Amino acid sequence: MGNELLKLEGIEKSFPGVKALDGVNLTVTAGRVMALVGENGAGKSTLMKVLTGIYKRDAGTMTYLGKKVTFKGPAQSQKAGISIIHQELNLLPELSIAENIFLGREQVGSLGNILWNRMYTEADNLLKRLGISRSSKTRLGELGIGEQQMVEIAKALSFESRVIIMDEPTDALTDTETQALFTVINELRDADYGVVYISHRLKEIFDICDDVTILRDGKFIAEMPVAELTEETMIELMVGRKLEEQYPRIAVAKGNVQLKTDNLSADGVNEVCLEVCEGEIVGVAGLMGAGRTELMKAIFGANPVTGGCIIINGKKVHISTPKDALEAGIAFISEDRKADGLILGLSVKENMTLAALKHFSHAAGQVYHAKERDAVNQYIETFNIKTPSRKQAVGNLSGGNQQKVAIAKGLMTRPKVLILDEPTRGVDVGAKKEIYQLINTFKKEGMSIILVSSDMPEILGMSDRIVVMHEGRISGEFTAAEADQETIMACAVGKTR
Amino acid sequence: MTIQKKSLSTRLIEQKTLIALLAMILVVSLLNPNFFTTGNILNILRQTAVNAVIAVGMTMVILTAGIDLSVGSILALCGAIGASLIAAELPVAVAVGTSLAAGAIVGGVTGIIIAKGKVQAFIATLVAMTLVRGLTLVYTDGRPISTGFTDVADSFAVIGTGYLFGVPVPVWIMAVTFLGAWYLLNHTRLGRYIYALGGNETATRLSGINVDRIKIYVYAISGVLSALAGLIVTSRLSSAQPTAGAGYELDAIAAVVLGGTSLMGGKGTIIGTLLGALIIGFLNNALNLLDVSSYYQMIAKALVILLAVLIDTKSK
Numbered sequence: 001m002g003n004e005l006l007k008l009e010g011i012e013k014s015f016p017g018v019k020a021l022d023g024v025n026l027t028v029t030a031g032r033v034m035a036l037v038g039e040n041g042a043g044k045s046t047l048m049k050v051l052t053g054i055y056k057r058d059a060g061t062m063t064y065l066g067k068k069v070t071f072k073g074p075a076q077s078q079k080a081g082i083s084i085i086h087q088e089l090n091l092l093p094e095l096s097i098a099e100n101i102f103l104g105r106e107q108v109g110s111l112g113n114i115l116w117n118r119m120y121t122e123a124d125n126l127l128k129r130l131g132i133s134r135s136s137k138t139r140l141g142e143l144g145i146g147e148q149q150m151v152e153i154a155k156a157l158s159f160e161s162r163v164i165i166m167d168e169p170t171d172a173l174t175d176t177e178t179q180a181l182f183t184v185i186n187e188l189r190d191a192d193y194g195v196v197y198i199s200h201r202l203k204e205i206f207d208i209c210d211d212v213t214i215l216r217d218g219k220f221i222a223e224m225p226v227a228e229l230t231e232e233t234m235i236e237l238m239v240g241r242k243l244e245e246q247y248p249r250i251a252v253a254k255g256n257v258q259l260k261t262d263n264l265s266a267d268g269v270n271e272v273c274l275e276v277c278e279g280e281i282v283g284v285a286g287l288m289g290a291g292r293t294e295l296m297k298a299i300f301g302a303n304p305v306t307g308g309c310i311i312i313n314g315k316k317v318h319i320s321t322p323k324d325a326l327e328a329g330i331a332f333i334s335e336d337r338k339a340d341g342l343i344l345g346l347s348v349k350e351n352m353t354l355a356a357l358k359h360f361s362h363a364a365g366q367v368y369h370a371k372e373r374d375a376v377n378q379y380i381e382t383f384n385i386k387t388p389s390r391k392q393a394v395g396n397l398s399g400g401n402q403q404k405v406a407i408a409k410g411l412m413t414r415p416k417v418l419i420l421d422e423p424t425r426g427v428d429v430g431a432k433k434e435i436y437q438l439i440n441t442f443k444k445e446g447m448s449i450i451l452v453s454s455d456m457p458e459i460l461g462m463s464d465r466i467v468v469m470h471e472g473r474i475s476g477e478f479t480a481a482e483a484d485q486e487t488i489m490a491c492a493v494g495k496t497r
Numbered sequence: 498m499t500i501q502k503k504s505l506s507t508r509l510i511e512q513k514t515l516i517a518l519l520a521m522i523l524v525v526s527l528l529n530p531n532f533f534t535t536g537n538i539l540n541i542l543r544q545t546a547v548n549a550v551i552a553v554g555m556t557m558v559i560l561t562a563g564i565d566l567s568v569g570s571i572l573a574l575c576g577a578i579g580a581s582l583i584a585a586e587l588p589v590a591v592a593v594g595t596s597l598a599a600g601a602i603v604g605g606v607t608g609i610i611i612a613k614g615k616v617q618a619f620i621a622t623l624v625a626m627t628l629v630r631g632l633t634l635v636y637t638d639g640r641p642i643s644t645g646f647t648d649v650a651d652s653f654a655v656i657g658t659g660y661l662f663g664v665p666v667p668v669w670i671m672a673v674t675f676l677g678a679w680y681l682l683n684h685t686r687l688g689r690y691i692y693a694l695g696g697n698e699t700a701t702r703l704s705g706i707n708v709d710r711i712k713i714y715v716y717a718i719s720g721v722l723s724a725l726a727g728l729i730v731t732s733r734l735s736s737a738q739p740t741a742g743a744g745y746e747l748d749a750i751a752a753v754v755l756g757g758t759s760l761m762g763g764k765g766t767i768i769g770t771l772l773g774a775l776i777i778g779f780l781n782n783a784l785n786l787l788d789v790s791s792y793y794q795m796i797a798k799a800l801v802i803l804l805a806v807l808i809d810t811k812s813k
C-alpha cells in the first residue's frame with residue numbers, strides 16, 4: 001500500500017437547519033482510488049467542500065502530507081495540491097476551452113503578453129489525452145454538457161496535484177467518454193496520485209475504485225476495500241435496508257395514441273415520427289448529440305419546429321412556446337436542471353409550483369397559499385426529498401434532491417404526456433427506485449411517458465418500447481422483449497434496422 | 498439529517514437594515530432632542546414618500562434583474578402633464594388618471610423595447626431617461642407650469658400638502674403603495690413570476706411563463722409609480738418643474754440595495770426597500786438637524802450607503 005496523503009477525522013458541519021456532516025472520516029492513499037458513496041444528501045459534496053476550504057468545518061481534524069492543515073479556500077487547497085471537479089460545473093461559456101482550463105494561470109511572456117500558442121498546445125494535449133476531438137479554441141458554450149464536464153476534468157489534470165477529487169464526474173458522460181476517463185484514472189493511480197471518486201453508479205465503483213467510504217445521513221458508516229463488498233451489501237450500507245428489484249416494470253394495457261410527431265424537423269432533428277400511447281413508456285436511446293434532447297425541446301416548444309407537426313389525441317396542435325406545450329398537456333423535465341429546470345435562489349415550494357401556479361391561484365392572480373403548501377408537502381413526502389422545510393432554497397439541496405424537485409415541478413402541471421430527459425442523473429439507488437415507482441404510478445393512470453436516457457439498464461428496465469436515435473433520425477425501434485444492449489448500441493452508432 | 502432551529506443571532510443578522518435604522522434613530526435622538534418628535538417623524542415620512550414610491554417600482558424592476566434609470570424623467574413629464582391639466586381646470590380625477598396612464602405608457606413602451614427588442618435594460622432606460630426629459634422640456638417649453646389659483650388647484654394641492662387623521666397624505670400614499678406591492682409580490686402569480694424571472698430567465702420561460710409580458714408589466718408599474726411620485730411633488734409645490742426628479746433614480750436604487758435586494762435579480766423584499774428608503778430619509782433629516790452643510794451631506798450619504806452595502810456583502 002502507498003502512503004497516506006490525506007486524512008480527515010471526525011469532521012462536523014452544520015447549516016442552518018441541517019447537520020450535514022456528523023463525525024466523518026476519510027483517508028486518501030497514494031496510488032489508490034477511494035470511492036465516496038451515500039444517498040442524496042448524505043453529505044458527500046459537503047465533505048469535499050469542507051476539505052477544499054469552501055466551507056469552514058465546525059469540528060474535526062485534517063492531516064495532509066503528515067501535517068495538520070486547514071485550508072482557507074479553494075485557491076489554497078489547489079496550491080497545496082488538491083484539485084476538485086465539482087458536481088455543478090463552474091465554467092465560463094463565453095471563453096474558449098483553453099481559456100477556461102488556464103483561467104487565472106495564463107502563462108505570460110516578458111511583456112505581460114499571454115503566450116497563446118503555448119496555452120493552446122498544452123490544452124490540446126490535455127484534450128487529446130481525454131479523447132476529446134475538439135480544438136481548444138472552441139468556445140465553451142458550444143459544447144454539450146458532457147463535453148463541458150470533460151473540460152472540467154482536463155482543468156483539474158492541468159494542475160500539479162497530489163490528490164484529485166471527482167464529484168459525480170460521469171453524470172453527464174457517454175459510455176465512450178466514461179471509458180476515456182477511466183483510462184485517465186488508471187494512469188493517475190499508476191502515477192501515485194490519490195483519487196477520491198464520488199458516484200451513484202455502483203458499477204463504476206467496482207470497475208475503478210480500490211476502497212470505499214460510505215456515508216449515511218451525514219454519518220460515517222464504513223471504510224473498506226471494494227473487493228470485500230458486493231453491490232447488494234454496499235447498497236444495504238448506504239440506505240440502511242435491503243432493496244429489491246431495481247426496475248419494477250409493470251404491465252399496463254396500452255390506450256389510444258396520445259402524442260404523435262409527424263415527420264417533425266427542427267435544429268438537429270430530421271423528420272422524426274414518434275408515437276406514445278396512454279399508459280406507455282417509450283424509451284429514447286442514442287449517443288450524446290444524437291438529437292434526443294433537441295427533439296424533446298422541439299416537442300415542448302422550447303426549440304422552433306422547422307417542419308412536420310405534432311398531433312395530440314388525433315388533433316394537430318400548434319406549439320411554438322413552452323406555454324403552448326404545457327397547455328396541451330405536455331411536461332418536460334430537462335437534463336440540465338441548473339440552467340433549464342430550477343431557480344436555485346427560490347425555495348423548494350416556489351420551484352415546485354412555478355409551472356403549475358394557475359392550479360394554485362385565483363383567476364385574478366391571488367395565490368392560495370394553503371392549497372399550495374399542502375400539495376408541496378405531499379410531494380416532498382412522496383418523493384422523499386431531504387430538505388429542512390419547503391422554504392429552503394433549492395440551491396442548498398444536494399444534487400439528487402434538486403433533481404427530485406425538478407421532476408415534481410413537471411408533475412405538478414398534471415400532464416398527459418411527460419417527457420423525462422435523463423431523469424435519474426445524479427440520483428441515488430434508493431431514490432431512483434422511488435422515481436421509477438412514481439413513473440409507474442403515472443403510467444397506470446394512463447399518462448404517456450417519454451424517457452430519454454443514456455443509462456442503458458434504465459432504458460431496458462423501464463420502457464415498453466425503445467426508440468433509438470442517430471444523427472437526428474430514428475434509426476431503430478424495438479419492443480421491450482426484443483431489445484438488448486448490443487442491438488441498441490448498433491442502432492445508436494448508425495446501423496439501421 | 499437533523500433539523501435545527503435558526504438561532505436568535507442569525508435571525509437578528511437577517512434584520513440588519515432594521516437594526517441600522519433603529520441605531521441611527523437612537524444616536525441622532527441623543528444628539529438632537531428635536532429629532533424624535535411626532536412632528537419631525539411625520540415630516541421625515543412625508544419627505545421620504547416620493548423616493549419610497551419610486552423605490553417600490555424600482556424594487557420590482559431590480560427583482561427581475563433589470564434597472565430603471567428613467568424614473569426621474571417620467572416623474573417630471575407626468576408631473577407636467579398633471580399640472581397643465583389642472584391649470585386647464587379639468588377635474589382632479591382626470592388629471593391624475595391621465596398622468597398615471599402616461600407613466601404606464603412610457604414605462605410599458607420601455608418594457609416592450611427591453612422584452613421584444615432584446616435591448617439591455619440599462620441602455621433602454623438610459624435612452625428613455627434622456628428622451629423623456631427632452632419631451633418634458635418641449636412640453637413645458639423649459640418653464641415651470643403652475644397649477645394656478647383655482648378651486649381645482651386647491652383640491653389638487655391636497656395630494657402633496659393635505660392631512661388625513663393627522664398624517665400627511667403622501668405618507669398614506671406611500672403606505673398604500675407598499676401594501677399593494679407587498680401583496681403583489683407575496684400573494685399573486687405575477688409576484689412569484691417576477692422573482693422567478695430574476696432568478697433564472699430560461700427556466701422561467703421553460704415553465705410556460707410569458708417572460709416578455711412580465712418584463713413589460715414591471716416597467717409599466719415603475720412608470721405608474723414614477724408618475725404618482727410626480728403628482729405628489731407637483732401638488733406640493735403647486736407647480737411642475739421641467740427639471741424635477743433629476744437624480745432620483747440613484748436614491749431609489751440606493752433604497753432598494755440598502756434593503757438587501759440583489760442587483761442580480763431574484764432576491765429581495767419590499768419591506769427591505771421600505772427600510773432602505775426610511776434610512777435615506779432619516780439620514781437626510783438628521784444631517785440637516787445636525788447642521789451639516791449640504792456638500793458634506795452628499796459625502797456622508799454616500800459613505801453610509803457604501804458601509805451598508807459592505808456589511809451586507811460581508812455577512813453573506
Ligand SMILES: Nc1ncnc2c1ncn2[C@@H]1O[C@H](COP(=O)(O)OP(=O)(O)OP(=O)(O)O)[C@@H](O)[C@H]1O
Nearest residue numbers: 015020040041042043044045046396397398399400
Ligand atoms: N449551502 C448549504 N446550505 C444549507 N444546507 C446545505 C448547503 N449545502 C448542503 N446542504 C445540505 O447538506 C446536506 C448534504 O448535502 P450534500 O450536497 O453534501 O449531499 P450529497 O451527498 O453530495 O448528495 P448528492 O448525491 O445528492 O449530490 C443536504 O441535506 C443539503 O441539503
Ligand SMILES: [Mg+2]
Nearest residue numbers: 045087398399
Ligand atoms: Mg453531491
